[in-house]
Amino acid sequence: MTARLSLTTLPAGQRPIAEPDRIGIVHLGLGAFHRAHQAVFTEQAAIITGETGWGISGVSQRSATVREQLAPQDGLYSVLTRGPGDPTVRVMGSIREVLTAPEDPGAVVARIADPAVSVVTLTVTEKGYRAAVQGGLDLTDPEIQADLAGRAPRTVVGQLAAGLVRRGESGAGPLTVLSCDNLVANGPFLRRLMEDYVRALPEAKNLIEQLEIARFPASMVDRIVPATTDADREEAAGLLGVRDEAVVVAEPFLQWVIEDDFAGARPAWDKAGAILTGDVAPWEQAKLRMLNATHSMLAYLGALRGYETIAEAVRDEQLAGLANELMTADVIPTLTPPEGLDLTAYGQSVLERFANPALKHRTAQVAMDGSVKLPVRLLGTIRDRLAANAEPRLAALAVAAWMVYVAGGVDANGNPLKLDDPQAARLQETLADAGITPGHRSGGAAVQRGSAAGSGIALGAAPAAVVGALLGVESIFGEDLRDNAVFRGLLVDQVGGLTE
CATH class of the missing domain: 1.10.1040.10 (N-(1-d-carboxylethyl)-l-norvaline Dehydrogenase; domain 2)
Known part of the structure; x- marks a missing residue:
């Protein structure tokens, strides 16, 4: 049986060039798209600049499937790129930790509050923001109500709010929250949801202060990432020589346009091909x-x-x-x-x-x-x-x-x-x-x-x-x-x- 992908089984020629040595990014919504897009930009930026402090803590919002795929593989996975010619495969090492929000919501909040973290990115799909018809936060949503009532947060808005509060308490510094979902003006949209959440809290002085110094830049992402099949896993195994249960498939095209409005440090995504602009x-x-x-x-x-x-x-x-x-x-x-x-x-x-x-x-x-x-x-x-x-x-x-x-x-x-x-x-x-x-x-x-x-x-x-x-x-x-x-x-x- 083919050995499973890991740092010890992967042939030297297939090892990721960059293995970030600490976590500087939290990503909410650890699906295939993030692994084929923002994580690729992050790793490429580390390769180009030598800055290896931008490892990613990926958070699965629903199930433990991604953790079960990545944990035995030392966080490694491959991107199988399918274009006009023969497919290519590349192993990525930018994800250094996988958390599962339903199992340990406290760990998610703690990681967002970590002073070493300065950027939170999100790909939770349109429905993950729990917005109302009129565009604000749906305060009637049972999950939002449960978070507002004080449970360990399970929604992305609740997780961000709790993390920001803790950052304020510890003096961790301001945070950049970067939505990467297909939403109009996704950054301002997410800020409005956060503001609606704050107004619904009985006591939110600390959170209000943190929101004032946080940044919510808009962004546009583009890459076609179809669902992975068993045939894709077999092909990746043939190219790698080891079995990868977390392989993602993507087209060669890759684009990321980001509003240049950050609260603090960030990876050199622009060096990796991202477009920084004043108007997304x-x-x-x-x-x-x-x-x-x-x-x-x-x-x-x-x-x-x-x-x-x-x-x-x-x-x-x-x-x-x-x-x-x-x-x-x-x-x-x-x-x-x-x-x-x-x-x-x-x-x-x-x-x-x-x-x-x-x-x-x-x-x-x-x-x-x-x-x-x-x-x-x-x-x-x-x-x-x-x-x-x-x-x-x-x-x-x-x-x-x-x-x-x-x-x-x-x-x-x-x-x-x-x-x-x-x-x-x-x-x-x-x-x-x-x-x-x-x-x-x-x-x-x-x-x-x-x-x-x-x-x-x-x-x-x-x-x-x-x-x-x-x-x-x-x-x-x-x-x-x-x-x-x-x-x-x-x-x-x-x-x-x-x-x-």
């Missing part, structure tokens, strides 16, 4: 509205047609054409590009990256959490186009595809489509109240091509009924889009075109 917003808007929105469109349309991966969906000429039209007709008119970024060329590069067959990024994975992804990826574009008296036909198609995905429950071949969403229960209840039962399919061809992107799925209800039910979920669409006749009409037409 143009980069962020381009990425969210072009790459992320197109990713979602292809996920829903592709899944409805029975495609398992994004690469399969984008190789469908009709779907690729619709994705390109979404960017050129609806998105680009709403953007002010950052200096040096050609939006048309960027859009073409997005589709080229999605077409990489080696990545096997599953449509089901991208389709997850639609209720929190749609507002930040598509609805801003729709609102801007409507305000300009334009009809966002392609953006509405992407939303309609989500509606058919949710309400239909199956693809064109009759295979079930899993609704993995934090509002799944509410969406299903809303549909049930409207008399709509998911799980219908047509009796005709598996995939129909007659409409813009026909799926051959029968909803068992009129398109207007489906749109009326789901558009009424104000936590997603708000009152403005719910009541907009133009948008409603576009959705009814597009849902009708996607079905029988």
